Amino acid sequence: MKIRTKIALVFTLMTGTILFLLSAFVYVVSSKHMEEHFLTRLKVSASIAAESEFEDETNLVREIRDRHLQKLRREKEWFFEDNSSFPREVLKALPRAPTSFIENLMDRGSAASREGFEYYTGFRYQSASTNGKQYFVIASAYDEDGEENLLFLRTMLIIGFSVSCVLVFALGRLFANRIMKPIADIISKVHEITKTNLSERLGSAKGNDEIAEMAATFNDMLDRLETTFELQSNFIGNASHELNTPLTAILGEVEIIRSAPRRPEEYVESLGIIDYEAKKLRDVTSSLLRLSSISYEGKKQKIERLQLDELLMDIKINFDRRMPANKVRMLVQAQEGNTTAYCIVGSSVWLELAITNVIQNSIKYSDNKEVLVTLSSSEQHCFVEISDQGIGIPEEDMRYVFEPFFRGSNTGPYKGYGIGLPLAARIVRLHAGELQIFSKPNTGTKVTLKFNASRDL
Amino acid sequence: MKKKVLIPTTFEEDTKTALRLATDIYQGSAAEITLCTISEISDSITELLFLDAKDHIDVSKRDAIISFWNQHKKAAHEKAEVSLHHQFGLSQPKFNRMMERFEPDMVVVPQSFQQSPEYIHQFALRLFHTSRYPMMLLPGNAETVKGIQRALYLDESQQQASSVAVQQYPFHVIHKSMVEGQEYGSTRTIVEKMQIDLIVKPKRKKGLPVEHDRDAGTFGLPILTI
Structure with a gap:
């Protein structure tokens, strides 16, 4: 009914x-x-x-x-x-x-x-x-x-009652039709929206009544769906491109080397190119594997109580060892007598990976200008802020930055796969934290990682 | 989420800097900026019957600011919207109602307003200072501030809770205790070496007017009190 x-x-x-x-x-x-x-x-x-x-x-x-x-x-x-x-x-x-x-x-x-x-x-x-x-x-x-x-009275009452019931049903039906009309409109409009016209929106989302609220909720859902569809198609396109490029290079090299007899040193050179491209391919696939393992095997990592200030110092030492010319400056807010101010619960391996990835991005996209990393805390949260004076992220790219393989429109000259930031975001999210990005093209980017301060496991 | 900025002004030239800095801080969030002028209410009853903001502001200066904004908005593809508000007379309850209406995320005060000789402007400044809303005081040379990348948080009381509020801003806030005891020495050296563009200070509970705050005022930088 x-x-x-x-x-x-x-x-x-x-x-x-x-x-x-x-x-x-x-x-x-x-x-x-x-x-x-x-x-x-x-x-x-x-x-x-x-x-x-x-x-x-x-x-x-x-x-x-x-x-x-x-x-x-x-x-x-x-x-x-x-x-x-x-x-x-x-x-x-x-x-x-x-x-x-x-x-x-x-x-x-x-x-x-x-x-x-x-x-x-x-x-x-x-x-x-x-x-x-x-x-x-x-x-x-x-x-x-x-x-x-x-x-006479009984007859009149029976007739009146029957006529009233019929009249009330008719009026009720009319009233119900009027109430349900916006819903019927929404249903027919939603039926019309398919994956080919996901940008269509319901027009009845204006006003303060429940119908408008429902239409606005539908519109929000359509926004999310549209973004997801767009991200999915971007992901497939980008992933195919990233996997295809080294494969094409390997196949091309093999084809060239097999087209005519070569000298031994030419074979060695060619094998070197194949090795380089194969390693690139391995990097991409291992990054993908790491991303998927963080998405689905979150509980397998060792969860421990760790000090964020110590973790940041370890990261700084690693950077100094791997990239001695780096200009990463780490600053920690003093906490007088409070030794547990930067204590959080999580996986140190993953958090190190996440923070390293963000810092690495900052170094890369600022052409090794100064990268400032600060650690501060409030009563309930710890904040790691990483800022650079790099190329920034264009506003239109901001909504896609957490999508694997997505690369900003201004990152052409820089080598990368577009996995570092999505990986960091997933790790932070797994730690019930938040990753926030503020960026201005040609000025710089600030990334804030917010964690819940927990003193107990 | 839309951010709201209130700029108390006398429509002097430095209002342009206030507009530019406000859009710079909340870029990309389609901020709602309100240019607020304040004037004394007239003692004359007949004048009260025909209250008109135009009689209390410099219309040519206002038009110049609006014209600047329209050009800047077009050139910089700004999403922010500017509106005007004129406040006749001010008292603590009136001020509270005005702030409840605007609920600004930040109040940006140009120096011309800070130095205005009019009593009502000084009174408004005092009320802004004691209110709970973040307030940015621009220095005289504010036009040289191109954008805010780094801020120095001067908090003598070491209040931990204050650092939560500063995370919402797009600039990197460096707490003074992070650099104290290092090679920097005085606050001025920190400001110069760390390329600080803004001083952040917690609001004082007693609500002392900012002109008494000489330590922060001498750096020639905007001061944000939160």
């Missing part, structure tokens, strides 16, 4: 229940009111009848009654002497009268009852004119008007 039908049905059910209860209430109250009204009239009529029977010696009351008072439909009066034969005589005269009515009359001295629309009322009567004898006065009448009125 569609949501719009469900909304209409629920709407109808709710309104129908309320209407039914209201109709029942009106019917019951009206019925009760008519009953009381008719019984009052019957009692008055019975009282007048008793008076004319026992007190009216001149027949004046009877005459006035007959001439001026309206008689009820099938109105009859009976007068019984109060003795032991009273119940028998009543049942004989009024065979349809309820027995509870007779019992109540005898016990309490007055009673009223009804059987359908046939009403009964009675009371014990005694006066000076009856010479001390007690009588029971019983009157009965048929409430034809009440029956007609109630029948």
Whole structure:
């Protein structure tokens, strides 16, 4: 069942229940009111009848009654002497009268009852004119008007209820259609968006209502999807290029060397080129393997408590050994008496790899200008900041820098595979940290690594 | 996320530097910059009925600044947007409401505003200083500051918590304790040798006006108080 039908049905059910209860209430109250009204009239009529029977010696009351008072439909009066034969005589005269009515009359001295629309009322009567004898006065009448009125009311209520339900369902359906229209629009629009037109967006994302919120959420999701699609296609393109280039060089070299007989030194030279290209290929594949192992085997590394300041010093020593001309300057914020300020939990091997990669990028893209590395801490975090005065990252490339094999549009003259930064970002993320990049083309780049300071394993 | 910058100004020439530095710090984030002018509220009732900011600012100077911004925006492909706001009269509650409305990530104060002889400008400066919003005070020679790459954090109280706030900026913040005791010696030497472009200081709780802060003021660099 569609949501719009469900909304209409629920709407109808709710309104129908309320209407039914209201109709029942009106019917019951009206019925009760008519009953009381008719019984009052019957009692008055019975009282007048008793008076004319026992007190009216001149027949004046009877005459006035007959001439001026309206008689009820099938109105009859009976007068019984109060003795032991009273119940028998009543049942004989009024065979349809309820027995509870007779019992109540005898016990309490007055009673009223009804059987359908046939009403009964009675009371014990005694006066000076009856010479001390007690009588029971019983009157009965048929409430034809009440029956007609109630029948009419019931018919009207049933018709009103049915028409209202149909009307409410129709209105509910209309209302549901109006509510669901933006959703239906979103659904049809989303159906239209395929991988070939992922840049399309939903237009109903403006406003403050829930529909706009949902459309905005869809748009966000489409943004992410579009970026992922773009990144995936970039990755495949870049990876194919990086793997293909050395392979093409190797195959070309083999083809050239085999095309004619060569001297031994030419074979050696050619093998050297093949060796160089093969090592390049190995570098690329091993970088890829490392990247994938960090992505999927995060729990296999040894997790330990480590001091970030010591790790940075180790990295600096390694750089000085491998690249003696480096201009890496490391500065650590003093922490008076706090020996655990730079203590974090993680894998020292990976963190060394991550920080080394970022510093290496800074050295490379700044043509070995000064690279500043600082370590500072707050109560809950440690910050490693690495800044250079290099070529920077163009703004349009910033969203892709964490994608494997992606290289900025201004990195042409620099050798690299585009794996260092994505690798560092994944390592930092595995350590529940954050890697943030601020960059300005031709001015420099600042990379901030934020780690949670933890003193316990 | 859009960054918001408030520049209290008298539309002097150094407002251009303030605009340039603001866009430089928040480049790429489509910052919302508000140029805020402040004037005393009139004592005359009839004048109060016809309040118009144009009567309280130098319109030609304002137009010159706007024209500069439009040219700069076009030339540098800036994403930032500039808007104008004029504040009539100032008190602590009015100031609080104004700041709640703008919620600036930074207040950049040109030197012409800092040195304005008008009482209301001095009062505003004092309120900016005691507020919780980061405030950058530009020096007289601010036009020579091409961009901010490195900042020196001068924090005598060694407050650790302050270093969290400075990570959000695109420039590299060097805490003074990182270089103390090394070959640099005095703060001036550190500024020169480390090519510092900005001095960062924590806000003082007592809210002393910045002109009393001679140590930082003598370097001729912008001062950012956070």
